[in-house]
Amino acid sequence: MSVLAVIEHDRGTIATASLGVLTAARNLAAQMGTSLEAVTVGSNADALASVAGQYGATVVHQAHHDALTDFGPEAWGEAVAQVVRATSPQVVIGTGTERGHEVIAQVAARLDLPASMNCTEFDSSFNGTQPLRVVRARWGGSLLEQAEVDATIKLVTLANHTVDAVEAPTSASNTVHNVNLDSSVMHSFVQDRVERVAGVTLATAPVVVSGGRGVGSAEAFAPLEELAGLLGGVVGCSRAVTNNGWRNHTDQVGQTGTRIAPDIYIACGISGAIQHWVGAMASKNILAINTDKEANIVTKAGYAVIGDLHKIVPAISEEIRRRRG
Amino acid sequence: MNILVCVKRVPAPGARINITDDGQAVDTAFLGFTVSPHEECAVEQAVQLVEKHGGEVTVLTLGPAEAEEQLRTAVSVGAAKAVLVPITESDWDPQRTAQAIASVITDLENANGKYDLVLFGNESADSCGYQVGIRVALKLGRPMVNGAKGLDIEGSVAKVRRESDAGQEIYMLPLPSAVGVKEGINLPRYPTMKGRLASKKVDVTRTESTGSVGGLKMIQLQRPPERVSNTQILGTGPEAASAVVDLLEELGVFK
Ligand SMILES: Cc1cc2nc3c(=O)[nH]c(=O)nc-3n(C[C@H](O)[C@H](O)[C@H](O)COP(=O)(O)OP(=O)(O)OC[C@H]3O[C@@H](n4cnc5c(N)ncnc54)[C@H](O)[C@@H]3O)c2cc1C
Numbered sequence: 001m002s003v004l005a006v007i008e009h010d011r012g013t014i015a016t017a018s019l020g021v022l023t024a025a026r027n028l029a030a031q032m033g034t035s036l037e038a039v040t041v042g043s044n045a046d047a048l049a050s051v052a053g054q055y056g057a058t059v060v061h062q063a064h065h066d067a068l069t070d071f072g073p074e075a076w077g078e079a080v081a082q083v084v085r086a087t088s089p090q091v092v093i094g095t096g097t098e099r100g101h102e103v104i105a106q107v108a109a110r111l112d113l114p115a116s117m118n119c120t121e122f123d124s125s126f127n128g129t130q131p132l133r134v135v136r137a138r139w140g141g142s143l144l145e146q147a148e149v150d151a152t153i154k155l156v157t158l159a160n161h162t163v164d165a166v167e168a169p170t171s172a173s174n175t176v177h178n179v180n181l182d183s184s185v186m187h188s189f190v191q192d193r194v195e196r197v198a199g200v201t202l203a204t205a206p207v208v209v210s211g212g213r214g215v216g217s218a219e220a221f222a223p224l225e226e227l228a229g230l231l232g233g234v235v236g237c238s239r240a241v242t243n244n245g246w247r248n249h250t251d252q253v254g255q256t257g258t259r260i261a262p263d264i265y266i267a268c269g270i271s272g273a274i275q276h277w278v279g280a281m282a283s284k285n286i287l288a289i290n291t292d293k294e295a296n297i298v299t300k301a302g303y304a305v306i307g308d309l310h311k312i313v314p315a316i317s318e319e320i321r322r323r324r325g
Numbered sequence: 326m327n328i329l330v331c332v333k334r335v336p337a338p339g340a341r342i343n344i345t346d347d348g349q350a351v352d353t354a355f356l357g358f359t360v361s362p363h364e365e366c367a368v369e370q371a372v373q374l375v376e377k378h379g380g381e382v383t384v385l386t387l388g389p390a391e392a393e394e395q396l397r398t399a400v401s402v403g404a405a406k407a408v409l410v411p412i413t414e415s416d417w418d419p420q421r422t423a424q425a426i427a428s429v430i431t432d433l434e435n436a437n438g439k440y441d442l443v444l445f446g447n448e449s450a451d452s453c454g455y456q457v458g459i460r461v462a463l464k465l466g467r468p469m470v471n472g473a474k475g476l477d478i479e480g481s482v483a484k485v486r487r488e489s490d491a492g493q494e495i496y497m498l499p500l501p502s503a504v505g506v507k508e509g510i511n512l513p514r515y516p517t518m519k520g521r522l523a524s525k526k527v528d529v530t531r532t533e534s535t536g537s538v539g540g541l542k543m544i545q546l547q548r549p550p551e552r553v554s555n556t557q558i559l560g561t562g563p564e565a566a567s568a569v570v571d572l573l574e575e576l577g578v579f580k
């Protein structure tokens with residue numbers, strides 16, 4: 001009887017999404033009158049037991065195997081599945097990230113259990129005996145679904161950024177599980193890794209100047225680059241742009257691109273289709289530059305300038321330079 | 326090199342997604358249909374791999390009879406064969422979907438030999454369950470990695486590249502294997518004249534399949550709270566530049 005939080009980490013460094021998961025799992029456990037437990041995969045994550053304890057875990061299950069030195073979706077899934085089998089939690093919560101979804105899906109496949117990804121809410125009257133009612137994000141968050149997970153062990157992931165991390169220290173005890181991993185799960189380990197170069201990324205930039213189909217060509221992004229440079233930001237784009245080969249997909253904002261949350265999002269020549277909007281809606285401020293005052297992005301943005309981006313964007317850069325002298 | 330790609334027919338909404346009155350489905354009265362961008366890229370990647378290594382691409386979908394349209398679109402950009410697993414009721418849950426797809430693939434492989442690769446999208450466009458491919462791969466007993474931003478064949482190994490917060494990860498999966506593809510891995514081509522003709526002529530194979538009902542039940546769809554904004558129009562044309570920079574100063578992004 002427990003709620004089990006699956007801790008995501010990278011070679012022993014905890015993923016921040018895990019803290020929201022621990023918090024949500026603790027709240028659910030409290031409402032069910034049961035305890036929060038956590039699982040870490042690989043002995044390089046053993047030190048994370050103290051973090052789990054900081055967030056209220058009473059037991060931390062540590063899955064050990066010599067092969068568990070780096071991420072491998074199938075081996076991680078099998079390791080967590082074995083801990084789940086051994087401990088029979090009522091609910092298992094993973095992170096709503098690429099790795100988190102993948103591990104929970106692997107656990108679900110291995111135990112032949114249902115799994116509900118990207119949950120934003122759990123039924124506040126859930127006591128552990130009935131099916132678990134959840135609200136989950138579809139269409140990358142453009143639509144929500146009320147769903148029911150009907151199984152003895154409920155597997156879910158928590159949509160990222162839906163629960164803030166709140167500490168509630170306890171003293172956690174550790175239990176080591178020496179898991180059995182056969183050759184079938186050994187193929188999908190990370191074999192090699194090229195570290196990312198540090199710098200501002202689309203996901204973390206304070207200013208994003210984005211262009212859509214209205215920009216018209218790859219070359220016509222130069223004024224957007226210039227404005228982004230003046231503001232210490234980066235350039236983003238819509239899918240119409242990547243589809244035309246004007247910019248790399250790494251610049252795409254949206255459901256199948258990057259989710260951004262800058263201080264200001266400047267959207268130039270972008271109509272604001274729902275799949276684009278879900279990637280941009282967490283921006284603190286949005287300025288739309290569009291010839292069409294009825295465009296969806298214009299009606300949803302806090303600020304707008306109506307007109308031709310090819311004239312407006314250079315004029316803004318010009319004005320910035322003028323004021324800076 | 327024979328490759329199977331699984332695609333799912335979904336509506337293509339524009340500015341907003343409307344729900345039917347009973348809350349059971351997306352209102353598709355005025356909508357076209359498509360597949361997820363991830364799946365479009367999976368088809369393109371498969372076509373590029375057979376162009377390089379020989380063989381052919383088969384596309385498979387589980388869905389209503391109308392999903393033939395998405396199969397034909399895949400043929401128009403280079404797939405050779407198309408398989409429809411028809412369902413009559415509303416959608417199937419992920420466990421049932423995976424079971425049905427895995428059993429059809431097993432039958433196809435028993436008849437025609439193994440697919441070197443089975444490709445999926447990272448997640449479907451509508452339901453975003455992140456699981457059907459992983460479930461199918463396990464049932465077929467082949468290694469599977471999701472989230473591929475690069476996929477090459479090196480001898481008898483599929484080399485998969487994916488992005489993480491830390492950097493680029495490389496996975497080496499012995500064939501036959503399964504891979505979930507993410508948009509950005511390539512730039513899908515547009516259909517050619519020849520492709521369009523082929524897509525009209527191709528015979529879509531219909532293969533019935535069943536699967537037992539799983540434990541995830543959709544109760545109802547709902548729209549997230551909408552952000553209502555009283556848009557402040559800063560001006561029209563380049564004359565608005567000064568008002569824009571005032572705003573940037575006020576927000577503290579321009580110092
Ligand atoms: C499952 C799925 C996932 C998707 N994921 C994404 C995603 O991640 N990201 C994404 O962006 N899209 C995504 N899309 C595509 C999305 O539906 C839209 O097709 C796309 O966002 C449109 O891009 P756009 O706004 O640049 O182009 P358009 O919709 O064509 O809009 C162009 C805009 O530019 C304006 N304009 C034209 N000329 C000028 C000018 N000179 N000056 C100023 N304004 C001008 C027009 O008024 C118009 O508003 C997805 C679609 C699906 C089905």
Ligand SMILES: Cc1cc2nc3c(=O)[nH]c(=O)nc-3n(C[C@H](O)[C@H](O)[C@H](O)COP(=O)(O)OP(=O)(O)OC[C@H]3O[C@@H](n4cnc5c(N)ncnc54)[C@H](O)[C@@H]3O)c2cc1C
Pocket residue numbers: 331332333334349350351361363364385386387388415416417418419420422426444445446447448449450451452453454455456457458541542543
């Ligand atoms: C009663 C009921 C009603 C439902 N109603 C709806 C509804 O109205 N709208 C809705 O969107 N969902 C509905 N669902 C859920 C829906 O059926 C799931 O979308 C489906 O089971 C597949 O899961 P997924 O889309 O989450 O796939 P994911 O796990 O996200 O898919 C990953 C990949 O698997 C492959 N794949 C997934 N499904 C298929 C398929 N059918 N054919 C071929 N390849 C596939 C694709 O390559 C895809 O990219 C309903 C479910 C039930 C039980």
